[in-house]
Amino acid sequence: MSALDELRRLRRDSTTDRKRDNKAAFWFLLPWFAGLVIITLGPVAASFGLGFTEYNLIQPPEFIGLDNFTRVFSDERLHNALGVTFTYVLVSVPLQLAFALGVAMLLDRGLRGLAFYRSAFYLPSLLGSSVAIAVLWTQIFGADGLVNRVLGFFGIEGKGWISDPDTALSTLIVLNVWTFGAPMIIFLAGLRQIPGVYYEAAAIDGVRGWSRFRHITLPLLSPIIFFNLVLQIIHAFQSFTQAFVVSNGTGGPSDSTMFYTLYLYQQGFSRFDMGYAAALAWFLLLIIGAFTAINFWAAKYWVFYDD
């Protein structure tokens, strides 16, 4: 058989392969595709449509035009919820990442017992989103709670941290910072990829301490920091359980723990104002999208890629 024949045969094979792959891909992707249409994209489109209606699940949806979307701009409780959510995201995420990075750096490079420490710091991340820990938190920061008893030990008079609108949100921020273990593990993996030669060269030049961190670790780790930042911001925007349990579903005291998602839940599933809830959901998507876009834009100025 000549080489040309061989080539022809191969080419024919690859087109039948392609057809076969297409057919196989159809079956392998069928569940995912059905999910994409029915569970994900369909509802996304539907929630956009619902946003233009008034619908309480009982009467058929009634078209009300842009009312739900304009309501977003005059709804004072929503503005408060946005403020609470932004505060939560903008305070707790940087704190959490700073902790994660600090501890990861302590754990890096030939420390004995790494596996043990890693587990101890990571466990809270797995527990943190549970109702059980939220219940525990209401006790810890309650008037007779653990925090006040420890403070009392030192002769400091505490207060009901969770029942005071000035401090209620802070207790949830503490809870989020407490779960720094997951980003810490990502930082650890990133630190391990920084070649030791950089540090050795720096040591020869007498660079250590803060400037070593500032000029070597930080730039080389910046893609990982960026990754954690984007992820944790998206994650923090969606927080729900903690605020719901701590405030008994009210977002109180005085709406001080009224997270955006909690407000959305109240509108949709306590008041059954499905149209407004759908509009709120779209608004949330826009906010998260905007934050992510800003992050990506800002990344140009501080994220450093080695290659």
Added chain:
Amino acid sequence: MTTELPHPIRYRGRLSAFAKHAGLVLLGFVMLYPVLWMVVSSLRPDDEIFRSPGLLLESLRTENYAGGWNALTPAFGTYLVNSTIVVLGCIIGNLVSCSMAAYAFARLEFSGKRWWFGIMLGTIMLPIHVIIVPQYILFSQLDWVNTVLPLIVPKFLATDAFFIFLMVQFIRGLPRELDEAARIDGCGHPRIFLRIILPLMKPALATTTIFTFIWTWNDFFSQLIYLTDPEMYTVPVALRSFVDATVSTSWGSMFAMNVVSLVPIFLAFLIGQRYLVRGITTTGGK
């Protein structure tokens, strides 16, 4: 590395290592303290919980567990069973559907692949709140509210794209020669998938299992929305109505049930640590 250093430097190195360990142990202790305290408190009478910030038990009291177990109707066992059903269903669903999709994305050349892959990645970022309202309407029209179906069925449709991505990454690391050899031997894609790729994917499947277990067990939002009948409550929903129902709250029994609800997470963590860490570093989970 270990060339002989002059004495004072070696001494300083050891001292700073010791300080580092001491600091880390202290920090770890502070982090775990609330949880340890809760476990101890679940074995204390209520008035002692409010007195003692320490971890020492004066007397062992197990009544809190009996009290908490029977505080709601039905008793706590029902919620554990419900949670277990939901978790198992979700695990099976994720394993089956995500591995199939991952095989297609990692190994098949089909038209529009890049485009579909991009869409798949995009759905990882989509907040559940954006789809929950229409989804709820859909499931309530199917009469699925107050059943486990709205929680489990989506998993059979590979809606947890995070795991597809994780598995794609894993399959890409497997040598292609293996499936090419099988192909020359006349195997079609279903057989290559079932006989070659799937058995090699065990670590990725284990990671998926552990994460699905923990996330589903902890999940509150969708279980709160879909399960409104006490007979159908899962553990988190029951815990929360516990807080709601007990006006004269007994922290002891509440903590006891908190502990019961966290034990499966803790066990999953112990068994699956390796896979959890790997899953987090390859794809950056929560």
